[in-house]
Structure formats: structure tokens, C-alpha cells
Amino acid sequence: MRKFSILLKQLIFCPSNIEKTKVIIDYLNDVDIEEAGYTVAALTNNLKFKHIKAYKVKQIIKSKVDSTLFDLSYDYVGDLADTISLIWNKKPKNSHKKYSFLEIITILNSNDLDLEKFVTDFLNNNNLDERWAFIKLLLGGFRIGASATFIKNTLAEYGRKNKDDIEKVWNGLSPPYLNLLKWLKDEGGYPKINLNETFHTMMLANSFDLNKDANKISPENHIAEYKWDGIRVQVLCENNTIKLYSRTGENISSSFPEITFNSRELVVLDGELLAGKNFIPQSFGELQKRINKKKPSKKLLDETSVFIRLYDILFFEGKDIRNENLIVRKQKLENFYSKYLLNNKFDISEIIPFSNFQQLEKIYKSLYKSKFKEGLMLKRKLSLYISGRKKNLWLKWKRAPKYIDAILMYAQRGHGKRSSFYSDFTFGVFDNNNIVPIAKAYSGYSDEELVKLDRFVRENTITSFGPVREVNKKLVVELAFDSMQKSNRHKSGIALRFPRFHRIRWDKPVNETLLLNEIKSEFIN
Amino acid sequence: MFIEALNAYIDPIKPVDKAIITHAHADHAKPNHNKVLATKDTINIMKIRYGENCAKKFQAIEYGEKININGLGITLYPAGHILGSAQVLLENKKNKVLITGDYKTKSDDTAQSFELVKTETLITEATFGLPIFKHPEPAEEIEKLLSSIKLFTNKCHIVGAYALGKAQRVISLLRKKGYDDIIYLHGAIEKITNYYLQRGIKLGKLKKVTKDDVHNLKGKIVIAPPSALKDKWVRKFPDVRYCLASGWMIIKQRVKQSKIELPLVISDHADWNELTNTILNSKAKKIWLTHGRTDALEYWCKKNNLNAMALYLKRDD
Numbered sequence: 001m002r003k004f005s006i007l008l009k010q011l012i013f014c015p016s017n018i019e020k021t022k023v024i025i026d027y028l029n030d031v032d033i034e035e036a037g038y039t040v041a042a043l044t045n046n047l048k049f050k051h052i053k054a055y056k057v058k059q060i061i062k063s064k065v066d067s068t069l070f071d072l073s074y075d076y077v078g079d080l081a082d083t084i085s086l087i088w089n090k091k092p093k094n095s096h097k098k099y100s101f102l103e104i105i106t107i108l109n110s111n112d113l114d115l116e117k118f119v120t121d122f123l124n125n126n127n128l129d130e131r132w133a134f135i136k137l138l139l140g141g142f143r144i145g146a147s148a149t150f151i152k153n154t155l156a157e158y159g160r161k162n163k164d165d166i167e168k169v170w171n172g173l174s175p176p177y178l179n180l181l182k183w184l185k186d187e188g189g190y191p192k193i194n195l196n197e198t199f200h201t202m203m204l205a206n207s208f209d210l211n212k213d214a215n216k217i218s219p220e221n222h223i224a225e226y227k228w229d230g231i232r233v234q235v236l237c238e239n240n241t242i243k244l245y246s247r248t249g250e251n252i253s254s255s256f257p258e259i260t261f262n263s264r265e266l267v268v269l270d271g272e273l274l275a276g277k278n279f280i281p282q283s284f285g286e287l288q289k290r291i292n293k294k295k296p297s298k299k300l301l302d303e304t305s306v307f308i309r310l311y312d313i314l315f316f317e318g319k320d321i322r323n324e325n326l327i328v329r330k331q332k333l334e335n336f337y338s339k340y341l342l343n344n345k346f347d348i349s350e351i352i353p354f355s356n357f358q359q360l361e362k363i364y365k366s367l368y369k370s371k372f373k374e375g376l377m378l379k380r381k382l383s384l385y386i387s388g389r390k391k392n393l394w395l396k397w398k399r400a401p402k403y404i405d406a407i408l409m410y411a412q413r414g415h416g417k418r419s420s421f422y423s424d425f426t427f428g429v430f431d432n433n434n435i436v437p438i439a440k441a442y443s444g445y446s447d448e449e450l451v452k453l454d455r456f457v458r459e460n461t462i463t464s465f466g467p468v469r470e471v472n473k474k475l476v477v478e479l480a481f482d483s484m485q486k487s488n489r490h491k492s493g494i495a496l497r498f499p500r501f502h503r504i505r506w507d508k509p510v511n512e513t514l515l516l517n518e519i520k521s522e523f524i525n
Numbered sequence: 526m527f528i529e530a531l532n533a534y535i536d537p538i539k540p541v542d543k544a545i546i547t548h549a550h551a552d553h554a555k556p557n558h559n560k561v562l563a564t565k566d567t568i569n570i571m572k573i574r575y576g577e578n579c580a581k582k583f584q585a586i587e588y589g590e591k592i593n594i595n596g597l598g599i600t601l602y603p604a605g606h607i608l609g610s611a612q613v614l615l616e617n618k619k620n621k622v623l624i625t626g627d628y629k630t631k632s633d634d635t636a637q638s639f640e641l642v643k644t645e646t647l648i649t650e651a652t653f654g655l656p657i658f659k660h661p662e663p664a665e666e667i668e669k670l671l672s673s674i675k676l677f678t679n680k681c682h683i684v685g686a687y688a689l690g691k692a693q694r695v696i697s698l699l700r701k702k703g704y705d706d707i708i709y710l711h712g713a714i715e716k717i718t719n720y721y722l723q724r725g726i727k728l729g730k731l732k733k734v735t736k737d738d739v740h741n742l743k744g745k746i747v748i749a750p751p752s753a754l755k756d757k758w759v760r761k762f763p764d765v766r767y768c769l770a771s772g773w774m775i776i777k778q779r780v781k782q783s784k785i786e787l788p789l790v791i792s793d794h795a796d797w798n799e800l801t802n803t804i805l806n807s808k809a810k811k812i813w814l815t816h817g818r819t820d821a822l823e824y825w826c827k828k829n830n831l832n833a834m835a836l837y838l839k840r841d842d
Binding site: 009012013014015065066068069072073076077078079081082083086087089132143144145413467 | 657755778818825
């Protein structure tokens with residue numbers, strides 16, 4: 001447990017990713033393979049103990065320390081591991097037996113675990129950092145500044161392997177990932193996984209940049225499709241059993257019981273789940289009624305129909321065809337569709353014919369007012385299906401953004417390189433005589449502009465609330481955003497999708513900006 | 526805080542006619558009062574910070590020296606917080622009220638040691654008034670800084686520490702551990718530190734950091750006010766390890782949020798144990814709580830059958 005706690009502490013206190021990578025690799029080299037595997041599982045949030053719940057742990061602690069003082073402390077600290085490790089007031093005894101990391105994992109997994117006794121004994125016999133790491137291990141949610149993707153990249157670096165190959169098998173493996181680690185250490189072959197039980201991490205697109213990418217697009221090398229505004233899903237079917245996964249790999253089959261088809265051999269499809277009947281899409285707002293409803297009522301099923309518009313096929317007739325190119329895959333998708341999917345729950349995403357880029361641009365511009373088409377997808381014909389966001393294969397060309405002028409209200413310091421700069425901003429617009437917040441933006445400005453913004457914040461601060469500075473409301477920034485929706489959660493009643501800086505209007509007086517009402521009537525239909 | 530019988534304020538935040546100042550930190554000692562009563566050190570530091578004429582009249586008293594005004598005895602006792610910091614005891618024949626001001630009971634070679642005073646009413650600070658705050662031994666924390674220098678030999682260690690009190694305490698702790706290299710100072714720390722030197726506190730070889738130094742500070746220690754760590758000032762150092770000496774650094778999420786790489790849990794305030802022990806040992810029958818997390822202490826007092834209430838200081842008074 002000591003090594004694990006030192007690792008966590010080094011990670012949480014380390015702002016540099018390069019150093020974090022080094023710290024993790026040193027750790028993996030230091031501990032034995034099983035310990036390494038469970039740590040990887042913990043850090044990627046894949047280590048779950050089915051008998052352990054946060055509320056139970058809290059209950060145990062509150063029965064051992066003053067519960068009012070615990071609540072006041074937790075309220076102040078905001079992190080359970082910090083609070084518990086600090087409030088525990090017994091000095092550890094050195095005489096007591098210390099469990100190893102692996103013994104702890106075994107005990108936490110065992111069916112006859114006496115959680116209260118075990119937690120109490122552990123807290124009584126270990127120091128502050130170990131207590132802290134123990135509670136993190138117990139409850140997950142590490143918040144130490146190392147995401148699952150970061151850990152996987154680190155593993156690739158550790159084993160000098162391709163991270164796509166890690167991603168391909170990752171979802172089919174489980175803790176303590178011994179086969180994966182052996183392969184990374186060149187002590188074993190590439191891990192085998194159970195394909196029909198596994199979500200295959202999706203291939204994602206990079207953003208299209210008109211200036212850089214336009215001349216690379218040609219009808220010889222690319223196909224164009226619409227980018228539909230629904231949720232990306234993966235459909236798995238084998239032995240006539242279907243599984244539906246969201247982009248993050250969450251099994252959402254039970255929310256969409258009407259999505260069915262029959263295939264004995266393994267098929268994996270990639271598509272967009274949309275609300276609508278007879279393949280006529282409705283807005284994303286309609287689809288939202290169905291998302292997160294684990295057991296939809298019959299009424300809801302009748303009222304809000306869904307269908308899947310297919311983009312791609314990963315497995316066909318039991319075979320992995322991700323290493324075939326896109327044209328071959330699209331052909332196989334057609335074959336499969338005509339053979340199996342003659343029902344009203346699936347259709348195929350149309351391919352937009354074009355003979356030159358100008359034609360594409362025209363189509364792109366016509367999407368400005370569309371409610372369902374978010375933009376265009378430009379995919380290389382020869383692209384293999386590679387998990388993650390591989391460069392130069394698929395490009396998303398999102399609909400032109402919309403713009404509003406907004407007033408800078410609050411600023412907060414950024415992270416990493418920006419940590420001495422005020423770089424995270426909150427903007428508002430006038431609602432009668434008050435300014436109400438409508439968006440947060442922290443991208444879209446240049447380094448030089450950031451220096452100027454930082455100076456503006458420092459020179460115009462009125463008050464500060466913790467790390468947040470409130471500034472004099474006199475700077476107007478033109479924000480770009482993708483779409484605007486009604487929202488009950490925000491005071492302004494609207495929510496912007498992906499707001500970012502477009503231009504800083506040093507020249508523009510705040511009283512020349514649009515009012516909240518005017519903005520609503522212009523952008524919300 | 527207004528004392529009616531004296532027509533005087535303790536640590537007023539706006540200029541007043543009569544002020545009793547517990548210590549020279551900026552949120553307690555403001556300039557432009559008419560008359561100031563404080564310890565010699567507090568007055569001297571105020572003069573360094575705000576100028577010789579930052580009040581019309583100064584009256585310095587010794588620790589333990591009782592003066593009488595309007596039938597009320599005033600005595601200052603060492604608070605152990607920083608050099609010159611004082612607790613204020615007010616007494617008449619019937620009653621005794623002790624205002625602790627900011628204090629700590631742990632040892633500190635750069636401040637006069639805290640003296641426990643028995644009283645009937647205790648007005649205590651509560652900065653670290655939660656049971657999660659138990660400050661470790663400062664020597665252990667300083668050891669962490671010393672091992673970091675050995676481990677990260679090419680990094681300049683910038684230690685955030687309040688210019689008055691904390692900075693000098695950190696230097697003194699380093700010297701006590703045998704660190705005898707030059708310690709570099711941010712400009713804002715220099716003047717105050719000179720006063721500590723004048724007062725005979727040994728701090729070893731010190732140097733104000735200049736533009737020419739910034740590239741030659743690998744493996745060296747620079748002491749700077751905490752605000753400087755977030756300021757443009759740090760951008761000129763090529764390879765920095767950010768350290769911060771503060772009681773808050775015991776919370777790891779806090780450390781992460783403030784982007785500190787090496788937290789040093791060194792505080793000039795009483796922790797939970799010191800606060801509760803002082804309350805008990807003062808034998809006070811009434812406890813008033815101010816400055817900080819009062820609700821947990823108030824609850825604790827009541828649970829221990831002590832009469833307690835939180836005192837909220839008005840911003841405009």
C-alpha cells in the first residue's frame with residue numbers, strides 16, 4: 001500500500017504530463033505484475049468492488065468519529081478521501097500487521113468481507129497518505145489529474161507498443177490485465193479477447209480546417225456524408241442477441257428495446273441513433289427524452305420513436321473487417337443490410353456525390369439552418385477502422401458557427417502552462433439592467449491575446465471569490481458557438497453548445513450588445 | 526472589534542481614533558489611525574510597511590506590562606503567531622476578557638513564545654477550526670524541502686510564504702536543519718527580513734533575487750510571497766518547482782487546485798488540537814469565536830459544556 005500511496009501522491013502533486021508518465025513507468029517497473037495490473041485498473045476507473053458503496057463507508061466513519069464534525073469537515077474539504085484520512089485521529093501502531101496491496105484487493109473482493117472491521121483496522125494502522133490512498137482505492141473517483149486515456153498512452157510508452165493496439169483489446173480485458181501487461185513487457189503474445197462481449201472503441205474524426213484541409217479533399221480519395229445530430233452508437237449482434245453501446249462504451253440496450261435484428265454470426269455496426277419515424281429525423285431535444293431512461297414506458301416508446309442510421313461495419317459474418325478499407329466496408333454494409341435489416345429501425349447513411357470541392361462547400365453552406373444535420377463528414381476511402389482520433393483519416397466539417405457579442409464578467413486561472421494566466425472566462429449579456437451569465441469560454445484566442453486578457457483581468461478586478469475574479473463589465477468579446485438551446489438549469493434560460501472566442505472587441509461599448517430577449521428570438525426557433 | 530469602555534478598537538480595518546493592534550499582518554494592522562497601542566515590534570514593522578507617520582501617535586508596551594485606561598487594565602501577552610504578535614487581556618475587578626488574536630502554541634524561533642493566560646471570557650481565533658487540521662511537525666516538513674532539492678537538482682525551488690513571519694520562520698527552520706547555502710528573497714520580503722536580522726534573529730546568508738540570478742538558481746531556494754507564485758514574476762524563472770508553506774496544504778485537493786508541487790504544511794495559526802486545548806486550559810467560562818471556521822468549534826464547545834458563540838465581525842464597523 002505504501003508504494004501505491006506514494007504513486008498517487010506523486011501524481012496529484014505533479015502538474016507536468018511528462019513527469020507523470022515517468023512516475024507511472026517507474027512504478028510499473030518497480031512493483032510485481034499483478035500489483036501493476038490492479039493499479040492500472042484503479043487509475044482507469046475499472047476496479048470496482050461490488051460490496052463497497054460510498055455511503056456505507058461514510059456511515060462507518062461517522063459511527064467512529066463525531067458525525068457532526070465529520071459533516072462540517074467534509075462540507076469544507078469536498079473530497080471524501082482527504083476528509084476521512086485527515087479526520088481519523090488515531091496514531092498508527094507499528095506493531096500491527098500491514099496488509100500488502102494485493103492482500104487488500106483480495107479482502108475487498110471477498111464475499112465474507114467485514115467492511116466495518118477492515119476499514120477501521122486499516123485506518124487505525126496506517127499513516128495519512130496511506131489512509132488517503134486506501135479510501136481512493138475503495139471508492140474510485142481518483143481526481144489526481146491522470147485520465148484513463150492518459151494511463152493508456154502511458155502504457156503504450158511503457159511497452160513501446162502502438163496505443164491503437166491497446167485500445168483494440170482494452171474493453172475486452174479485465175483487471176488485473178495480466179495478458180496485456182505481459183505483452184507490453186514482451187513476455188507474452190497479443191492478448192485475445194471475447195469479441196462478442198466487447199465494446200470496440202469507436203473511430204473518431206478530427207476537425208476540418210478550411211484553410212489547411214480544403215485542397216486535400218478530392219472525390220478520388222474521399223467520400224462525404226452528413227453528420228447527423230443524434231448519439232453515436234455501436235450495435236453488436238451474435239446468436240440473435242443484440243447489444244447497444246454509447247460512444248463511451250456504456251451498454252444502453254435496455255433504453256432502446258425496439259432496436260433488434262437477427263444474426264447468428266457476430267456483426268458489429270457503427271451508426272447514429274436518431275429520434276424519428278420512417279427515417280425522418282427529429283431534433284436532438286426529442287432524442288433526449290429517451291436518453292437515460294433505463295426502462296422506457298410503452299407510452300414513451302410510442303410517442304418517441306428512434307432509428308439508427310448506419311455509417312460503418314466493423315465485424316461481418318463473424319470476421320473482424322476493421323483492417324479492410326472504408327469502400328470495402330461500405331460494400332459489406334450494403335450486403336449485410338439487404339440480407340438482414342429489412343425493418344424500419346435501420347437505414348444507411350447516404351453518400352453525398354461530389355465532383356469537386358466547390359460543390360461540397362455549397363452543400364456545406366446549405367446546412368446552416370438544418371436542425372438535424374450538424375455538418376459534413378469527409379472520410380478517406382482507404383481509411384481502416386482505427387479506434388480513437390487518428391489524424392488525416394476522417395474529418396468533421398461542422399456547420400458554420402453562430403456569433404454573439406458578450407460581456408466579460410468573471411475570470412479564473414487556467415491549468416498547466418496557463419496556470420499563471422487568467423484564461424478561463426465567464427460571459428454574460430444584458431437582461432434588463434442586469435448582466436446574466438450565458439457562457440464560459442477558454443479557447444479561441446492567441447497567446448498574445450491571452451497576455452492582454454490576463455492584463456485586463458488584473459487591472460479591472462472588482463472582487464474575488466476564491467480563485468474567481470469578478471471584473472469591471474466593460475470588455476466585449478464576440479463568441480462563436482455551434483447551437484443554442486433552451487435550458488432550465490441556467491439563470492439566463494439558454495445554453496450554448498461549444499462557445500469559444502472569435503474576436504475580442506476592445507473597441508465596442510457594452511451598451512451596444514444585444515439583450516437576452518433579442519438573442520433568444522434570433523437563435524432559438 | 527470595539528471596546529466600549531476604552532472607546533477603542535482592536536485591529537480595526539478602517540482608520541479610527543484609538544486602535545490596539547495585535548500584530549502587523551496587513552489584515553489586522555491598517556495605517557492612518559490616530560493612536561496605536563501595540564508591542565514595540567508590531568509598531569516598528571508597521572512603520573516599515575506604511576511609513577514612519579502611519580499613525581499620529583504610537584504607544585509601545587512590553588509583554589506583561591499592565592496599563593490602566595478608564596479603570597480597565599490592558600495587558601499584552603505573546604501570541605506566538607509572528608514577531609511582536611500579542612494577545613490582549615482586558616480586566617477590571619469583576620471580569621477578565623482575553624482576545625487571543627492570531628496565535629499558535631508550537632515553538633517558533635522567530636517569534637516570542639505563546640503564553641497561556643487564564644481568563645473568564647475567551648475570544649479566540651478559529652482559522653483552522655476543523656478537526657481535519659492537525660499540523661505536522663514543521664521540522665518534518667522542512668525535511669521534505671531539503672530532500673526535494675537533492676532530488677530535483679536542476680530546479681529552482683520557489684517557496685511561497687507570507688512576507689511577514691512565515692518567510693523568516695521557513696528560513697530559520699532551514700538553518701536549524703543545517704542548510705547553509707544562500708537563500709534568495711523576493712523583493713517584497715527583503716525589508717521585513719532585515720528587521721528580523723536587526724532584532725538578532727539568525728537567518729544566515731540571504732540575497733535579494735535579481736534578473737541576473739534567475740538562470741543560476743538550479744537547486745537553490747527562493748522565498749516569495751504566495752501571490753508571486755501566481756504572478757507574472759515567476760514566468761522569468763526557467764525551471765521551477767513550486768512549493769508553498771501553509772496550513773491549508775494539508776488538503777491534497779487544495780494542493781492540486783493551487784498547482785503546488787511541494788506542499789509544506791507549516792502554519793502560524795493554532796490547529797484543531799491547539800485551539801481546543803487552549804480553550805480548555807484558559808479555564809474560560811464563556812468562549813467567543815471569530816475569524817474562520819467557527820461552527821465546528823462552537824459545536825465542540827457546547828458538546829464539552831462550554832458556553833460558546835460565534836462572533837461575526839462586521840466589514841464596516
